[in-house]
Amino acid sequence: MTDFPDNWGRWGDTDQLGAVNLITDEARARGAAEARTGWTVSLARVTTPFPLTGGPMAQATAPTTAVQTIMQFTGFGAPAMGEVMVMTTHHPEVTHLDGLGHWVEGGRVYPGVDVADSSGPTGVRHGAADVYGNGILTRGVLLDLVPGGRLAPATAVTGNDLDEAAARAGIEVLPGDALTVRGGWDRATAEPPLPGMTASAVQWMHDKGISVYAGDVGDAMPPLPGEFPGALHRLGLGKLAIPLIDAPALEDLAATCERLDRWTFQFVLAAPRIAGTTGLPVNPLAVF
Numbered sequence: 001m002t003d004f005p006d007n008w009g010r011w012g013d014t015d016q017l018g019a020v021n022l023i024t025d026e027a028r029a030r031g032a033a034e035a036r037t038g039w040t041v042s043l044a045r046v047t048t049p050f051p052l053t054g055g056p057m058a059q060a061t062a063p064t065t066a067v068q069t070i071m072q073f074t075g076f077g078a079p080a081m082g083e084v085m086v087m088t089t090h091h092p093e094v095t096h097l098d099g100l101g102h103w104v105e106g107g108r109v110y111p112g113v114d115v116a117d118s119s120g121p122t123g124v125r126h127g128a129a130d131v132y133g134n135g136i137l138t139r140g141v142l143l144d145l146v147p148g149g150r151l152a153p154a155t156a157v158t159g160n161d162l163d164e165a166a167a168r169a170g171i172e173v174l175p176g177d178a179l180t181v182r183g184g185w186d187r188a189t190a191e192p193p194l195p196g197m198t199a200s201a202v203q204w205m206h207d208k209g210i211s212v213y214a215g216d217v218g219d220a221m222p223p224l225p226g227e228f229p230g231a232l233h234r235l236g237l238g239k240l241a242i243p244l245i246d247a248p249a250l251e252d253l254a255a256t257c258e259r260l261d262r263w264t265f266q267f268v269l270a271a272p273r274i275a276g277t278t279g280l281p282v283n284p285l286a287v288f
Helices: 018-022 025-032 159-169 199-208 231-239 251-260
Strands: 040-042 067-073 081-087 096-098 136-144 178-182 212-215 244-246 264-269 279-281 285-287
Touching (some): 025 136
Parallel strands (some): 212 244
Antiparallel strands (some): 067 081
């Protein structure tokens, strides 16, 4: 899609933050002003590990292999326990942050680094998820596309849909905002066809200056006829360098926004400082 805008080079040839650069001091202050009571809501789904002790055939019958653990003693004579954890970070049952090195287009990653230079057998050297380890704090907005309901299968979500949801909530989306979008889908358990973001919706995010996206509407599965396939990842993450929080849980957030009649909040995210990965599990918080 050659005529679609991109942010490659916008913040320099070695930048690794992408659209998070749009979070200015003013945007952070705007987010901090939303934290009036300190009430918090997690945007992360609960992931139940499966024991590695089940043996080599256990994965065939496991309800999920997103996270596997094995318990072990730590030390000699110490009354402490620990575990070894094996995690598939981009699994749809794990709420995770996609680093900018996750998406490769034409042999390069944002903002034009050859994939051979961005990563290798020892991990990611450019565009890793842990570059957000200092935290992302800004104002968050929830756009609920179907309050109390669920989008129809294979719905193509457009920029007009996002405008209509913002108008219903009575909010103006501003540059640097973190965008959460609820369509009522649990993408980890739902059967295709799934609704998805269109190029129009991703263009809308660019025009509004969205810094981070967390939504239960992702890329359509299977791709929508006549639409750009994988628009959210290929255009949003790849071209616009908008970090994506995949597999968020938004039902508690939607219920809280409805109860408080507030559709904006302070958005807080801290990525674990585990270096060199294309994605990391995260627990984003909405602070009211």
